[in-house]
Amino acid sequence: MNKVISGVWPLLLGIFLIMLGNGMHFTLMGLRGGIEEFSAAELAIVTSGYFIGFLSGARLTPLMIRRVGHVRVFAALGSFMSAGLIAFPLLAEPWAWTLLRILIGFCMSGIYVAAESWLNDAATNESRGTVLSTYMIAQTLGIIGAQGLLTLGDAGTSVLFIGASILVSISFAPILLSVAPAPVVTVARPMGLLKLFSSSPLGTVGIFLLGSVYATQAGMGAVFGSQIGLTAGQIALFVAMLFAGALAMQYPIGWLSDKMDRRRLIFGASCAGAVASLMGWIAGDGLWSLMAIAFFAGGVTTPLYALFLAHTNDFLSVEDMPAASGGLIFTFGLGAIAGPLVTGWAMEVFGPYAFWPVLGLTFASIALYALYRMKQRSSVPVEQTERYIGVLPTASPVAVEAAGVWAAEHAEAEREAEAEFKGDEQTR
Template identity: 30%
Template structure:
């Protein structure tokens, strides 16, 4: 019974974290556009988040080793709360770029600590179920955070305060726990060479998804604002996109268990490229066509990364899941950081609809790469594949997410009690 209560408390902490993150991410893009920030500045706000998130994923395990889980989580939640309140007090582009990087760092650390605690109370019998529930709760909470903007609006102090309350409340489940501290945080082994050797398509997919979805997540709210949507309209637009994207993971994932996963990647990325091209050609206003195109984009683009991770795992040796998925996280993070900057420049040159030139180009490139690789390498037999596993938001996966993933339960994920962290960093293992 105690374990069940602990799991639900951790789910609640994670949900509060994701609710605040979903609200803050959408809020800053729309409020920044309303404050007449340049497109480049808005893109750099998205880049700041990704750089901070990757930095947090790599360095927070060292912080936790020194001060412990509860103190580290409290620090992350407190700084995250202060950061969103400073977004309200310092409304200028340079401050927001720097604060967004700090926010990404804190968010990565807090998420990893929650996931570490959750990892401590699951076992291999229920790991798959717990992981699926965890992913579902995170997606739902993040979407609700975006929907909340339709109620709070983007002007005034209310949305920032609501986000701050959500972040600080996320500390309660861990602060009130009487259980022993969990094991040290997992450190991703970022072996990009192993990833590319194992699956070039997966490496290309990680970068393409980062470029396309990083651009979309940061700058599509700006596009909606420029098209005349108000806060409620933009919140509904993104909630619909997220909902359709989450729903699509299961059917396409199950399909990829039965046929060559690269065929699924080709189909999804080609469809996403066509949707991007149609958006450029039609350049819809604020009517129903925009909602249809965005929903279709989410439906096609969201499952790509999870299918790519599954494809890489099909060719991985036993025990290499963490290394390969960790490498994909790093490549994804690079794409998430670069995408908003590149897209902001294209949008300056070709008006806001230029955003979809970028998404169409990178999804199209992935489709071509997957097709060419099919001519070089045969697929793994369906009977020999690990079942597809849905994954959370591309921008919110951490090394601890990989440790919780049931596909990594036999992996030798780096344990900070068993390695010299300073030497590991020098060798590039963390």
């Protein structure tokens, strides 16, 4: 493993630094927005702007890279993102922030495509699972670490925005100065939504609803904390707990995923998220109760994303997986755009604590639909399912496609090895 990581450490370091800057800016929107007295509805539009840009970038960046190359696209997007971060305190208006968030979302999506293309090209078939898992851990640690950096400055000044911009700027040095050659970017055209739904209704509906959950947690969590009177440090800890839970629960849920009907696990994880959200509504502003609840509510969200990808792949051929991955990412993005808008409206009408009922109802909808699908379709035998690999909702189509193909190939190799072993046993 050490040999594998030693070959890609510049990319991992660069991604870690990027996530420090991007993670800071996500929470800063809620902190500074509260100081500027933006309403929950206005900040919801700002939050959705990021995912509009992210969805656009995932579609357009591969075309840009094929025209002018990895390095130019990577450097240009990094420059725009760094400039956008500095511009937030200079243009403290909701409409300006929405445009800046669209820009930053577009840039981040393009950065992911470029970085993950390098990462995928540097990995071999044997090491790809390890490399992708380490990459996802680096991303999550960057987001968690970013929350700690927020306690070092005042959100009412430009200091933290400048710090986030600096982190993003220096993050490109280890990547662009590495000797890795620029790979060819190949991203499959996303599968149409109707075809995707016919192949996996639960995967399609579930990942749309999960997009709403993820964007609400990541984008509106800081808004919720600001509106109920938490301090900046407490808000940063609240957001950190959402992602710490995801890091802690990814492995056990992934282990269970390869041992049982994934629909049952999706049902159970969604029920856990719904219960945690209900407890958040009941707990009010009890600090440590909120932190524990955030840990569990966030802890099931990211693993559910990988579960939906794996569940969908169980019903597809290896050839169809790349296109289906693109369709699922697009569907997730639509949910991520809609989720904050619904949550912002609810918080505006019913107060900040509406944050939890919206999350709870969305989790409950996933659970009920999973239960319904269990009655409509027989399960795939566990020994015929594809392997689970932890993929984050922030991943681009490059990483998702690579993870899907790796999981399918790894599962097929295991089945062949098991069949060969049984054949040897019978001949003895």
